[in-house]
Amino acid sequence: MEISNIKNKILGNNRISRKEIQFLWEHADDKTLQEFAQVTRSRFHDPDECTYLIMAIVNYTNICVAKCDYCSFYRLPHQDGTYLLSFEQVSEKIDSLIGYGGRLVGFNGGFHPKLRITDYAKLFSQIRTRYADRLDFYEMTVAEFMFSCKVSKLTYAEGARILKESGTGWVTGGGAEVLDDAFRFRHSPGKYKVEDYFDGQKAILDAGMGSTATMVIGFDETLEERLNHLERLRDFQDETNGGLASFLCWTYKPWNNELGGNEIETGEYLRWLAICRIYLDNFVNIRTSVLTKNEDALDGLLFGANDFDLPTEDEVTQKAGATISIEFEKILQRARSLGFEPRKREPFAINTSKQPAIRTIDQTISATQVTLN
Numbered sequence: 399m400e401i402s403n404i405k406n407k408i409l410g411n412n413r414i415s416r417k418e419i420q421f422l423w424e425h426a427d428d429k430t431l432q433e434f435a436q437v438t439r440s441r442f443h444d445p446d447e448c449t450y451l452i453m454a455i456v457n458y459t460n461i462c463v464a465k466c467d468y469c470s471f472y473r474l475p476h477q478d479g480t481y482l483l484s485f486e487q488v489s490e491k492i493d494s495l496i497g498y499g500g501r502l503v504g505f506n507g508g509f510h511p512k513l514r515i516t517d518y519a520k521l522f523s524q525i526r527t528r529y530a531d532r533l534d535f536y537e538m539t540v541a542e543f544m545f546s547c548k549v550s551k552l553t554y555a556e557g558a559r560i561l562k563e564s565g566t567g568w569v570t571g572g573g574a575e576v577l578d579d580a581f582r583f584r585h586s587p588g589k590y591k592v593e594d595y596f597d598g599q600k601a602i603l604d605a606g607m608g609s610t611a612t613m614v615i616g617f618d619e620t621l622e623e624r625l626n627h628l629e630r631l632r633d634f635q636d637e638t639n640g641g642l643a644s645f646l647c648w649t650y651k652p653w654n655n656e657l658g659g660n661e662i663e664t665g666e667y668l669r670w671l672a673i674c675r676i677y678l679d680n681f682v683n684i685r686t687s688v689l690t691k692n693e694d695a696l697d698g699l700l701f702g703a704n705d706f707d708l709p710t711e712d713e714v715t716q717k718a719g720a721t722i723s724i725e726f727e728k729i730l731q732r733a734r735s736l737g738f739e740p741r742k743r744e745p746f747a748i749n750t751s752k753q754p755a756i757r758t759i760d761q762t763i764s765a766t767q768v769t770l771n
């Protein structure tokens with residue numbers, strides 16, 4: 399295999415195979431990965447364009463029964479320090495975000511053994527009513543949705559219909575970490591199996607709601623497990639005609655949990671972002687994680703990312719060692735110093751970027767126009 403052959407495929411808008419992306423990961427230098435990722439990025443976005451928004455992740459409960467060994471956030475129901483925020487407490491957090499100029503709230507809790515889908519639907523309806531026209535919401539992660547359907551004794555289709563009818567517009571693909579069953583068995587056997595996760599995503603999309611894709615790297619996952627994640631995700635995106643609006647990758651933080659370990663270097667994160675951009679040719683939006691990499695995340699714009707959040711809080715990653723800065727101008731300056739003019743965007747704004755045709759081995763697919771996030 400030759401890097402020059404892979405380059406020609408990328409320049410010709412041809413799909414890169416799993417073996418080829420593995421070859422790039424193992425043999426391409428940083429400069430080459432940057433170059434290939436920027437070529438792929440330019441199919442959708444202007445070279446000096448990047449977008450961002452200010453958002454908060456509101457953790458409404460830390461009660462969880464999944465017991466993932468990499469998690470620093472959860473408490474079992476009988477343990478000290480558990481909480482389930484009231485509507486007023488959630489509102490206080492949202493008010494704080496508005497004070498920072500934020501436009502988006504993502505809700506993320508745990509696998510609470512008593513919260514049914516109807517409980518979520520009621521809470522989210524109240525919140526939407528209070529903040530109508532001021533904010534948009536990711537109302538839960540797919541992983542929480544799946545668990546709550548089980549608690550409610552509903553199929554995913556039934557649960558998704560209840561959310562949709564109550565007014566939910568979006569969930570996130572959070573809780574994905576590494577989508578590989580061996581990884582899941584080692585670290586979070588109580589959470590879900592990979593095909594179950596995609597069944598949950600499919601039900602959300604089929605009900606007419608939006609969703610996203612995520613990945614977390616830097617645990618002890620193998621390259622094969624990482625590639626399994628990307629391959630299954632790319633297949634799902636093909637199957638749903640570009641159903642997931644964006645892909646966000648961040649890094650595992652190893653503090654205050656059972657698994658421990660060391661955080662991976664920023665350089666590895668950036669290289670992996672480039673791999674994601676090149677391989678996930680049916681995702682318009684690849685996002686870099688300020689939440690876990692602070693200003694260094696902006697270097698991800700050189701490795702194929704086109705969008706990022708400026709977060710104001712997320713207890714899950716902060717408990718694991720993430721530090722959040724609200725010096726937004728300083729962070730944005732990093733993007734400018736790299737040659738990108740950051741543009742503040744509305745949540746779920748229509749992306750009017752170019753729509754490339756990606757040629758696969760046996761078919762030609764068109765990347766559909768999707769909303770961002």
Ligand code: SF4
Nearest residue numbers: 462464465466469508
């Ligand atoms: S990662 Fe999520 S599902 Fe796993 S233990 Fe933590 S809160 Fe629960």
